[in-house]
Structure formats: C-alpha cells, structure tokens
Amino acid sequence: MKEESENTEIIPEPEWEYLLGELIRYRGVALIMGETDSGKSTLARYLIKRLISKGITVSMVDCDIGQSSLGLPGTISMKVFRDERNYKTFRFERISFLGTANPAMIIPIMIKTSGRMVDFCRKTSEITLVDTTGLVSGRLGKTLKTGKMERIRPDHIIAVCRGQELEHILQSASEVNIHRIRRTTNVKARSRAARIRYRRGRLQDYFNQAPLFRFVVDEDNARFFYRSRPFRPEDHAPKGTIIGLNRYKDTIGLGLVLLHSAGSVTFKSPVKSTKRINRVIFGDITIHLNS
Numbered sequence: 001m002k003e004e005s006e007n008t009e010i011i012p013e014p015e016w017e018y019l020l021g022e023l024i025r026y027r028g029v030a031l032i033m034g035e036t037d038s039g040k041s042t043l044a045r046y047l048i049k050r051l052i053s054k055g056i057t058v059s060m061v062d063c064d065i066g067q068s069s070l071g072l073p074g075t076i077s078m079k080v081f082r083d084e085r086n087y088k089t090f091r092f093e094r095i096s097f098l099g100t101a102n103p104a105m106i107i108p109i110m111i112k113t114s115g116r117m118v119d120f121c122r123k124t125s126e127i128t129l130v131d132t133t134g135l136v137s138g139r140l141g142k143t144l145k146t147g148k149m150e151r152i153r154p155d156h157i158i159a160v161c162r163g164q165e166l167e168h169i170l171q172s173a174s175e176v177n178i179h180r181i182r183r184t185t186n187v188k189a190r191s192r193a194a195r196i197r198y199r200r201g202r203l204q205d206y207f208n209q210a211p212l213f214r215f216v217v218d219e220d221n222a223r224f225f226y227r228s229r230p231f232r233p234e235d236h237a238p239k240g241t242i243i244g245l246n247r248y249k250d251t252i253g254l255g256l257v258l259l260h261s262a263g264s265v266t267f268k269s270p271v272k273s274t275k276r277i278n279r280v281i282f283g284d285i286t287i288h289l290n291s
Contacts, residue, residue: 012046019047022177026156027127028128029121029127029128030129030155030158031130032044032160033145033158033169034136034166034183037134037187037190038183041062044069044129048060057124057127060131061128063076063130063148065100065133066133072097072202074100075097076096076098076113077095078121080121094117095251096251097283098110098283099226100284100285105227107140108228114151115152130154142172146172162182203287206254212256212269219263222280225281238286240287241256241283241285242255242286245271245274247278248278252276253271255269256269256287
C-alpha cells in the first residue's frame with residue numbers, strides 16, 4: 001500500500017516472478033493499471049527492487065495524482081533507479097504539478113504530462129514502469145487509460161484485476177503484451193477519509209521539513225495558469241492554496257498562498273529563489289499547516 005516504507009517487506013504473489021521475467025526479456029515501457037487499492041504501487045516497488053538487483057536501470061513514472069507514492073499529491077513525478085541507494089531514497093527527481101487530485105477533471109493534461117515524463121525516461125532507462133490512477137470505470141476511466149495508451153504506446157500493459165473490470169479498456173489495446181495479474185490480497189482497502197488524510201499529510205510534511213521563505217510574484221515576472229489556461233489570482237486563490245512554481249513545464253517546487261491581489265500572489269515555499277520561475281500553476285488543493 002502507499003504508506004509502506006522502504007523497509008517494509010513486500011510479499012510477492014506467485015505471478016510476479018513470471019512478470020519480472022517477461023519484463024527482463026522484452027524491456028520497454030510497462031503501463032500498470034487497476035482499480036484503487038488493487039496493489040499497483042506495491043507491485044511497482046517490488047519490480048523496481050528486483051530489477052535493480054539484476055543491474056537493470058529502471059524508471060518509474062507515478063501518475064497517481066491522488067495517492068502518489070513517489071511524488072506529491074496533485075503531481076505527476078518520475079525517478080530513475082540505478083541501484084539500491086536510489087531505491088532507499090524513494091522520492092521523485094522530477095515533478096509536474098497539475099493542481100488537483102481528481103484525474104477526471106484534467107484528463108487531457110494528465111495524458112500530455114504523462115507522455116512527456118515517459119519520453120524522458122525512455123532515453124535514460126531500459127525499463128519504465130508507469131503507475132496510474134484508480135480511475136478505470138465508465139467512460140471517463142476508458143478515456144483516460146486509452147488516451148495514455150495512445151500517447152505512451154507502451155510495450156506492456158500490466159492489468160491488476162480481480163475479474164473483468166479492465167476488459168473495456170484492454171479491448172482497445174493492440175500490438176502490446178498484456179499481462180493480467182490478480183489483485184494482491186496483502187493490500188488493505190482505505191476509506192475516502194483515509195486517502196484525504198494521506199494527501200494532506202504528504203503536503204504538510206513537504207512544507208514542514210524545510211525552512212519556508214516568503215515571496216511575491218507578479219504578472220511581470222511569471223505567467224499564471226489554472227488547468228493549462230491563463231488565470232488571475234484575484235479570481236480564486238484563497239489562503240492555503242497550493243501552487244506549482246514552474247520553469248516552463250517542470251515544477252521546481254510548491255508554494256502555499258498567503259494572499260493575493262490584482263496580478264500578483266504572495267506565498268511561502270521551501271524554494272530559496274524565484275529567479276528561475278516563469279510560470280505559476282494554481283489548483284484546487286488547499287492545506288493549513290499545523291504551525
């Protein structure tokens with residue numbers, strides 16, 4: 001499950017070793033899909049650890065913007081794993097803040113950003129694992145997952161399922177190795193409230209683990225966006241809103257809105273300078289720090 005530490009022993013299912021062998025044999029990009037709490041992230045971590053133990057460079061692209069294990073809530077993130085040291089520091093090396101933890105609200109942005117991250121990983125790694133959100137049901141789930149398949153063009157699809165819940169998506173897949181893996185019994189289902197607490201805790205940790213600096217950025221120095229569209233902070237940016245501090249498409253760090261006025265925003269952030277920032281990404285996520 002998402003909260004597991006790097007020291008928690010992962011108990012593999014019997015099918016995982018066969019899957020590992022197929023990835024080693026064919027390499028490439030593997031898109032992992034399944035419902036919420038199906039064990040996708042646990043499987044990804046197991047595969048990463050086993051692959052690097054065999055001297056294989058592997059990347060992870062974490063697209064689960066609601067319950068990210070590698071990145072932060074509201075972000076798509078990536079990391080290249082080359083050895084055990086990289087695995088023990090299980091933390092992103094590149095992120096892109098999208099502004100919401102609800103994938104249904106930003107499907108085109110998710111597809112585009114995921115594709116960009118995977119393009120980078122293809123150049124650096126023998127195998128890339130793409131962990132996705134639990135949005136798989138209905139029209140929205142199919143639109144998101146088939147859109148990712150078309151953009152990423154994976155070599156493998158790892159379908160973590162208990163029955164036929166992914167078949168409406170898989171029937172659209174062609175020229176790809178599909179590996180159907182039964183859901184692990186070692187992952188506990190969490191309530192909506194527990195998932196919200198997890199997101200809030202991850203963000204509070206991000207802002208509490210380093211000194212925070214106060215900045216003011218205005219429209220003369222950076223462009224403001226909300227869901228990829230130009231945005232005016234005075235329209236809707238309450239205190240406590242999380243913002244992405246970007247150098248073009250890459251997020252350098254996150255900020256926490258203190259106040260706003262026409263054409264400017266005041267925030268605090270662990271970043272030490274705003275010189276490289278030329279875009280500010282606003283979203284719907286808000287938190288209030290304990291101190």
